[in-house]
Structures are given as C-alpha cells and as structure tokens.
Amino acid sequence: MTKLSGKVALVTGSSRGIGRGIAERLARDGALVAVHYGSNGTAAEETAAAIAEAGGRAFTVGAELGVPGDVDTLMTGLETGLRAHGESTLDILVHNAGLNFMGRPIEVLTPEEFDQMVAVNVKAPFFLTQRLLPRLRDGGRIVNISSVSTRLASDHGIGYPLTKGALDVFSHTLAKHLGPRGITVNSVVVGFTRTDMTAQVLSDPATLERNVSRTALGRIGQVRDVADAVAFLASDDARWITGTKVDVTGGVNL
Template identity: 75%
Template sequence: MGNLQGKIALVTGGSRGIGRAIAHRLARDGALVAVHYGSNKAAADETVTTIVDSGGRAFSVGADLRAADGVDALVAALDSHGESAVDILVHNAGLNFMGRPIEVLAVDEFDQMIAVNVRAPVFLTQRLLPRMSDGGRIIAISSVSTRVASSGGSIGYPLTKGALDVFSRTLAKHLGPRGITVNAVAVGFTRTDMTADALADPAHLERTIGQTALGRIGQAPDIADAVAFLASDDARWITGTKLDVTGGVNL
C-alpha cells in the first residue's frame, strides 16, 4: 500500500465499527486522521487514544449530521484544530432504520437517513473541495443493498446508498481534471455494533453466511483495508467505480 505520510484524512462516523477500523488503518499508513463522531465523544476519544498509543496521529471532531447545521459544525470543528486542508475524505457515517418496508417507513426516519447518508456527504464535499489538494481521494461507504433487494423489503436505507453511488460516479468525472479520485465501497454482511442484534440470531447468521461466497461474516478490517487501498497511490488510476467488498454476497 502507498504511504500516507503528510496526508490529512477525515473519516465521518469514525468513532466505532467500520469507521473506527478505517481511522486506525489510515493512521497506520501515516495519515493524520480526524475522527468524526455524531454524539458519542467518549468513543471517538477512545479511538483517538488507541491510534496515538499505536504511534499514529489523530484527533476527534464532533457534529450531528442529522442537523441542518451539521456540516457547518463539522467544518468549524476541523478549523478549531487548525486543519484547513483535507487530502482524504471518507464518507462513512450512516444511519439505518432496519426492518422498514414501505408500509411502515416513517417520514421522520426517512428524513434522518437522507440527512446523514446523502445530504451530509454532498454538502461536506462541497465545503471541503476548495481545501482539498489536487490528487486527493474521496471514498464513500455504500452497501450491497443497492444490488440485492432486502428480503424484508427495507427500502429507505438502500435508496440513500443508491443516491450516494450516483453522487460518487458523477463527482468522479467532474473532479477528474484535478486528479481527485472518487470511489464507492460496497459493504456486505459485516459484524459491527449496528448488526450485532441481527447476527445474534443463529438462524439469521446461518442464512447470511450461506449467502456469502467466502463463507463468513465480514469484519471491519476487511472494509478498512479496501478503503486504505483506494486512498493510496496504488489506486491512482481508479475512479468512478464501486468496489464490491462483500465477500461475494448473492453471487
């Protein structure tokens, strides 16, 4: 993998789960990582501490991306740390109200998912583009749910991730002249605190493993390693693509 020394990375939703693994991996590769959190400052500070204890560099920034001023708050938090430039922007923060087919999906739930999963990446990118160096990296965490229909009919979350895919592909062409690559990473069945309850059901776990070609549930480092590749110089000729990091779900 390429060396990220001298690079500054922002990972939204970096305080736990996949985001925490991404923050750790980018820091291990040499980047200074801004670990964003929505409400759990203690978790973000713990992530920062473990990165620093491992010889990396990181700091935490808080902002509720559901709020109308969430992006403003996040940019202000970056400024308060004296970091105006960003080389690597990872849109990882996500909100998913699970088990919501169209018959029961509430307007407020949908609006919150749109705010975190779509509005925040769009306008955070807008705000940070003037600060991003040419040759930078933008990586959006997407989902296998955009190509595999949910067995329970859950519709809101896949819709938001589909929008993020279009955003990434369109932005890749738009930013090509600046050498900025924009890619998405499709995540499949991955063990995180968000999926812990569902995977605790033995029948659900067995069914999920059975749908995955590599025969296991994904782990957060599986995703983080793929993101680190896209952030590196090794991926300099890759843009506008969606990297499937699902272990082969529903092949």
Template identity: 55%
Template sequence: MHYGGNEAGAEETVARIEKAGGRAFAVRAELGTVGDVDTLFAGLERGLAGRLLDILVNNAAAAPGGPIETDTPEQFDHHFAVNVKAPYFVIQRALPLLRDGGRIITLTSVATRMANPVQTSFAMGKGALETMTLTLASALGTRGITVNAVAPGATRTEVNVPIFEAPGVEEFITSQTALNRLGTAEDIADAVAFLASDDGRWITGQVLDASGGIHLGLRG
C-alpha cells in the same frame, strides 16, 4: 475524525492513531440536523490549523430501514438527511480544503445491487451515493482527486452484534456468501485504505464490492 455521539469510542480511536505514530483529533457533530455541516467544519478547520485535507471518507450513516408498509415520512427524511444530504454537503464544504490528488471515499452498500424489501428507502439512499460518486469522479478528475465508493455486505461490528445473534441469521447469511463468513470492520477498512493509498491512484468513479461475494449466485 468525526463522531456523532460515542465520545469514548472517538477518544479510543484517537489514542490508537497516536500510539501508531500518527496525529488525530476528534470533532463531534450530529449529522442530519440543522447546522450539522457548519459544526463539523468549524471543528475540522480548527484542528487542521491551515493544513490541507488529504482524504475524506464518508462513513456515517443512519441504520438500515425502509419496508414500504411501515416506513414513515419522518423516517424517510431522517435517512436521506444523514445518508445522502450530509455526505453531499460535507464534500461540498471539503473541496476548498482538499488537496489536488486527494481522495474521496463513500461507504454505500450491496443493498443497491439486490432486492431487499425491508431496506427499500435505505437502498434508495445508497443508490444516490453511488450516482454521486460517478458524477463527482468526472467533475473532480482534473484536480487529480479520485472519487470512489466501498459497498459492504453483512458486516459484524460492535454496534450490530445483536442482529447476528438472532437464531439462524448468521448461518443464513454465510450460506449466501461466497467466502462463507460475515465481514469484519477490518475487511472494510482495508478496502477503504487501498482506495486511499497511492495504489488506488488510477481508480475513480467505481464502487468496490466488499461483501465477501454475498448473493453472487448458487454455491457449488
């Protein structure tokens, strides 16, 4: 597994995988910097030790941002370096290591299907990933590799708890969500696991909305 900076979190994740009977190793690489993909794959290839890769999940992303009034070229470039360029070239480097019949899953966002002016550049980048998903599904289908995306909505994680603690934020979002609650990391992980499993073998080139039905329309 890859991590950017939270070494303790990475070690905890590895320990949980091993406790469940699996094998895991962590590779540190800060995406969006010069040489990021080289650093990542140097560690990955050492850890794989000649084994093939079964599943690639592009989960790393820069935090949402992008109201056009305050966006800067530097912020824009950082978002696209982490959210678009990195996953594209991670996939490129992974293809020789990925077995035929493997899986590629990329995390996008429901920001691509609704207007949110405070996340303009963020949504633009996620839209690029959805186009990438469609085209790579076509390109890699002859190898039996499925390429899909999962689009979360408002999801509470350890990192973004303060966002939802602001007065009225959680209540407003849940009032706009068909299933009447915020998402959890487990909700998204289960959607990814489905696409990564053999049950998802006949699904490719798709964006799976995992938002609990946010902004579907008026609630009855």
C-alpha cells in the same frame, strides 16, 4: 515512510464500527486522521487514543449530521483540529456515517424517518464535500461507504438502499467532475460485516447461517476487510481507479 505519510484524512462516523477501523488503518499508514462523531464523544476519544498508542496521529471532531447547521459545526471543529496540528488542507475524505431504520418496509416507513436517512446519508455527504472541495488537495481521494443492498432486494426496508443508491450516483458523477484535479471518487460496497452494531442480529444462529450461506467466501466480513479496501483506494496504488464501486462483500449472492 508509510503509504499515507504527510496525508490528512477525515472519516465521518469513525468513533466505532467500520468507521473506527478505517480511521485506525489510515493512521497506521501514516495519515493524520480527524475522527468524526455524532453523539458519542467518549468513543471518539477512545478511537483517537488507540491511534496515538499505536504511534499514529488523530484528533476528534463532533457534529451531529442531518440537522440544521451540521456542516458548519463539523467544519468549525475540523478547522480547529487542523490548525492545532499545523495543517489547513485535506487529502482523504471518507463518507462513512450513515443512518438506517431497519425493519421498516414501505408500508410503515414514515416521512420523518425517510427525511432523516436522506439528510444523514445523502445531504450531509453532498454539502460537506461541497464545503471541503477548496481544502481538498489536487490528487486527493474521496471514498463513499455504500451497501450491498443497492444491488440486492433488502430484507430490512427500502429507504436505506435508496439513499445508498443516491450516494453511488454521487460518486461516479463527482468522479468525472473532479477528474481534471486528479481527485478520485469511489464507492466501497459493504455486505454482512461483524461490528458492535450488528452483533445482536448476528447473534441469532439462523440469521448468521443464512448470511454466511449467501456469501461466496463462506464467512461474515470483518471490519478490517473494509478498512483495508478503503486504505487501498486512499493510496497512490489506486491512482488510476475512479468512478467505480468496489464490492467488499466476500461475494454476497453471486
């Protein structure tokens, strides 16, 4: 009997990177995981296959976020997958999918780029949560993946931190609203983490050294560092934790 046996989880943006790590960890703990992807269906299938090979259960859900009808499309795929596994409700919702136009300071960030980030990073989590609340079991878990850029002045632009700051406010406000149902809502703050998406940036020795030097624990984060923290918040061990931000950065800029 594992910690999440009998639970059902949806992890957005889980075909690769941190999202994949979270999906694999939740499945390893016993949850049936809906692996959501925006465009890379092949990567999502590979994630689901890896989960199955490790003895877990998963299915894929495709829906591009930040476009008209995104929540409807995701819900249709989710409901189909749940029915195929004899399920109709959800226990764990992880908002991991995000969009960041890096290197776009206020002088050059366009309205279209800003609107895209708001649509993916704020609007989609808000309205997906709204649609899923009737399906989310009492005592469930919502985890929002945030960023260390909400407490540091980012070197890579202002738009992304603004959207993640909004997600943090969404977290603690929703935590109070859903408290009577025993549903916890928390943010996980992610710092410098090694993924396929950050590989190019971290391949520069100067950038790598600078980021390591800013981290108290003296290394770049690994996907499992974040996934393990999410798994804790999704478990009953974290039943008395809600409305807070868990800093999973190794102590960046302490």
